[in-house]
Amino acid sequence: MKxxxxxxxxxxxxxxxxxxxxxxxxxxxLSMEEEGYRRKGVAGMVALTGDIEGRIILDLEPxxxxxxxxxxxxxxxxxxxxxxxxxxxxxxxxxxxxxxxxLNDQGxxxxxxxxxxxxxPEGDKSSEDVEALMICFETSLGNVFMNVALRHNKxxxxxxxxxxx
Amino acid sequence: xEQFAAVKRSKDGQAVRYLIVDDSVFARKNLxxxxxxxxxxxxxxxxxxxxxxxxxxxTHPDIVLMDITMPQMEGIEAAEKIVQAHPEARIVMVSSxxxxxxxxxxLQRGARHFVQKPVKxxxxxxxxxxxxxxxxxxxxxxxxxx
Numbered sequence: 001m002k003x004x005x006x007x008x009x010x011x012x013x014x015x016x017x018x019x020x021x022x023x024x025x026x027x028x029x030l031s032m033e034e035e036g037y038r039r040k041g042v043a044g045m046v047a048l049t050g051d052i053e054g055r056i057i058l059d060l061e062p063x064x065x066x067x068x069x070x071x072x073x074x075x076x077x078x079x080x081x082x083x084x085x086x087x088x089x090x091x092x093x094x095x096x097x098x099x100x101x102x103l104n105d106q107g108x109x110x111x112x113x114x115x116x117x118x119x120x121p122e123g124d125k126s127s128e129d130v131e132a133l134m135i136c137f138e139t140s141l142g143n144v145f146m147n148v149a150l151r152h153n154k155x156x157x158x159x160x161x162x163x164x165x
Numbered sequence: 166x167e168q169f170a171a172v173k174r175s176k177d178g179q180a181v182r183y184l185i186v187d188d189s190v191f192a193r194k195n196l197x198x199x200x201x202x203x204x205x206x207x208x209x210x211x212x213x214x215x216x217x218x219x220x221x222x223x224t225h226p227d228i229v230l231m232d233i234t235m236p237q238m239e240g241i242e243a244a245e246k247i248v249q250a251h252p253e254a255r256i257v258m259v260s261s262x263x264x265x266x267x268x269x270x271x272l273q274r275g276a277r278h279f280v281q282k283p284v285k286x287x288x289x290x291x292x293x294x295x296x297x298x299x300x301x302x303x304x305x306x307x308x309x310x311x
Binding site: 016019020069072073074082083086087089090093094095096097098100101104105109112113114115 | 166188189190191192194195198234235236260261262263264265266281282283285
């Protein structure tokens, strides 16, 4: 997966998390998930279709998710609160939205789909044209993991080449 | 959350009434808290474009804060339908997908402004004052007889 596709998502996550959590974030480990995605806790997925397609998952360990959601809510939330899931969904949405703005400036067009909860403990393995990258953001409330799996839509890419774009 | 000088309706000095449309409960709560810090009142909420249209007809808000990516009917289509039926409607799109095409499409279909998520309260406050125009006034100025 080309870094030029990933970088806007890293920048967006860094900006969204540092603004929302009122703290500095540090980009920690970045690794390929060759053995397939393993969910860590509360995970929200946003799918993309268009010139680039795939999905982004924002994944937080349960206690981190509670701390993050409580921070946004301005009150301590119990682990069972539905607002925790909603918070992770909205953060995923904001990260993807901000990243696709940057990619749109480079000429890529997308459709962003509403967030969905990831319930399966494991996901698909990386394949030849879809590699999954896991990026860890270290924050004062705990680690936030972002799993990115994207690929160029070959048919649309060919159309663009034909049109001289 | 920071408190702002209240924005009131100039015609009667009452709180500006808002309809919040977003499929995320989190986003709706967040916007509601900001609105309260602006001295506004939440007239209604909706989680999709279709419900937004019926809630607009029911509540007749002064301002609609409308997300774009939503199930059933997306925000830009809902904004267009509301403005077709109510040309005076003031709709502010609030979305994380703030690229040029979306902004242009929303403005062409009748939205008055666009605010990118994550929403900064000070940005939304300025947009609200701008969109209300002469129909809104800042409470401190009203108290001074301006």
